[in-house]
Amino acid sequence: MGPGRDHISLADIGQALRQIRSACCRIQRPIRIMEVCGTHTVAIYRHGIRQMLPKEVQLISGPGCPVCVTEDAYIDLALELASKTDVLIATYGDMVRVPGRGGSLERCQPAGKVQVVLSADDVLALARSNPDRIVVFLAVGFETTAPATAVILQEAIESDIQNLCILCGHKLVVPAMKALIDGRNTLIDGFLCPGHVSVIIGSNAFRQIVDVYQRPCVVAGFEPLQIMAGLAEICTMLAEGRAGLGSVYRAAVTPDGNIHAQQLMARYLQVVPARWRGLGLIPQSGLAIRAEFGRFDAVQRFGLAWPDHRESPGCRCGEVLSGLIWPDQCPLFGDPCTPQSPIGPCMVSSEGSCAALYKYGRHVR
Amino acid sequence: MCLAIPARIISLEGDRAVVDALGNRWRARTTLLPDAKVGDIVLVHAGFAICEVDPQEAAQTWELFGRMFQSEPATGDLGHQG
Numbered sequence A: 001m002g003p004g005r006d007h008i009s010l011a012d013i014g015q016a017l018r019q020i021r022s023a024c025c026r027i028q029r030p031i032r033i034m035e036v037c038g039t040h041t042v043a044i045y046r047h048g049i050r051q052m053l054p055k056e057v058q059l060i061s062g063p064g065c066p067v068c069v070t071e072d073a074y075i076d077l078a079l080e081l082a083s084k085t086d087v088l089i090a091t092y093g094d095m096v097r098v099p100g101r102g103g104s105l106e107r108c109q110p111a112g113k114v115q116v117v118l119s120a121d122d123v124l125a126l127a128r129s130n131p132d133r134i135v136v137f138l139a140v141g142f143e144t145t146a147p148a149t150a151v152i153l154q155e156a157i158e159s160d161i162q163n164l165c166i167l168c169g170h171k172l173v174v175p176a177m178k179a180l181i182d183g184r185n186t187l188i189d190g191f192l193c194p195g196h197v198s199v200i201i202g203s204n205a206f207r208q209i210v211d212v213y214q215r216p217c218v219v220a221g222f223e224p225l226q227i228m229a230g231l232a233e234i235c236t237m238l239a240e241g242r243a244g245l246g247s248v249y250r251a252a253v254t255p256d257g258n259i260h261a262q263q264l265m266a267r268y269l270q271v272v273p274a275r276w277r278g279l280g281l282i283p284q285s286g287l288a289i290r291a292e293f294g295r296f297d298a299v300q301r302f303g304l305a306w307p308d309h310r311e312s313p314g315c316r317c318g319e320v321l322s323g324l325i326w327p328d329q330c331p332l333f334g335d336p337c338t339p340q341s342p343i344g345p346c347m348v349s350s351e352g353s354c355a356a357l358y359k360y361g362r363h364v365r
Numbered sequence B: 001m002c003l004a005i006p007a008r009i010i011s012l013e014g015d016r017a018v019v020d021a022l023g024n025r026w027r028a029r030t031t032l033l034p035d036a037k038v039g040d041i042v043l044v045h046a047g048f049a050i051c052e053v054d055p056q057e058a059a060q061t062w063e064l065f066g067r068m069f070q071s072e073p074a075t076g077d078l079g080h081q082g
Helices: A011-027 A038-046 A072-082 A093-097 A120-129 A146-158 A173-182 A195-201 A203-211 A224-239 A259-268 A291-296 A317-321 A353-360 B055-071
Strands: A031-035 A057-061 A087-091 A114-116 A134-139 A164-168 A190-194 A217-220 A245-247 A269-276 A280-289 B005-013 B016-021 B024-029 B041-045 B048-052
Touching: A011 A031, A011 A224, A031 A038, A031 A224, A038 A057, A038 A190, A038 A195, A038 A224, A038 A353, A057 A224, A072 A087, A072 A134, A072 A164, A087 A093, A087 A120, A093 A114, A120 A134, A120 A146, A120 A164, A134 A146, A146 A164, A146 A259, A146 A269, A146 A280, A146 A291, A146 B048, A164 A280, A164 A291, A173 A195, A173 A203, A173 A280, A190 A195, A190 A203, A190 A224, A195 A203, A195 A217, A195 A259, A195 B041, A195 B048, A203 A217, A203 A245, A217 A224, A224 A245, A259 A269, A280 A291, A317 A353, B005 B024, B005 B055, B016 B041, B024 B041, B024 B048
Parallel strands: A031 A057, A031 A190, A087 A114, A087 A134, A134 A164, A190 A217, A217 A245
Antiparallel strands: A269 A280, B005 B016, B005 B041, B016 B024, B041 B048
16 A cells, blocks of 8 residues: 555644544543653644643553663663673663663763664664674664664674674563553553554554454554644544544555564564563563574673662652653652653653653643 | 654665755665665654655655754754664
């Protein structure tokens, strides 16, 4: 299927609002919609979408920021790896500021020990240009970044790059959505589904949330009109008492997604249980390097053991990620936890719920 | 981390492309899009093209980015860093 237009014009924003208001009148109770993508969280704040909506519509930021959902044990392991003399850590930018047991990668490592990369492709270049060091790539993120990790593995195997390994912390979006509903501690009426994760996994991946859990799921892009149209579609489904699967991002998202990327992921990575900050251990929710490529797995290569599970004392990022509390209900929010000196990961990442609320103002929640 | 930028493929050698958006050019891989060709407009995420996009859709996004970066100080989080 070729890309198509979504036909959302400026006039449609009024239409979307009318649709949402009409749904609110019919439903007569608060409507709680969770976005499970940090990029949506930021776009919602940036474009003032909450201020446009009727007060009955509550937007909850879910576990959609990859840095935020990464457990402390992963950071501790990254710090342990970084302390080894011959190791060079390669990581996406936000990870360097997340505090672990002994500080953050940024604070406790000398210059030149941690290299921020813009693309997984840069990791291969780093390995080639540092033959005397072992480059360890901190592979985090959802299905949008995981295919790139598979490409690195493929290339490292084919080109026999031996000084490269991966600390694999990739996570899968749909199992976390299921876990949130299963946990019954969050009243979620519907999901605004992530646009670019869906480019890879396809909109049909949310079918089980719709069919089994009876929650409307609508895939949306990141422009304000797409987000409004997505929310309107969810509200309309709720008013009609049905759970449906929708997409207002057909220009990029197909029902089946990027099959080639899915095949690459499946060849090099396997689905495993994974621990999420705040959500705990969720079955089939993470990706690990397949056993046959274990020599590229940093944990195996260095004979490490996963540290015990722990969370920073006082930090309530876990409850924020599950939609149980608003960020400013955490006693650390704003003082002492700020984007300049974050205590929890939700304040570290620009896409974290706490950082977004801090930046764009508490009055808009 | 999941922001992606529509960009046009300017040159392509194997799966290594140079892409352009609003005059900004950078390197991207087309490994995940084996059928990509020069002139295609693709969504680029963390240095990888992840899907093809409609030119009209891309133009809308570019216009929005143009406006956003005029009204907000650049923070460098254009998104292709992941």
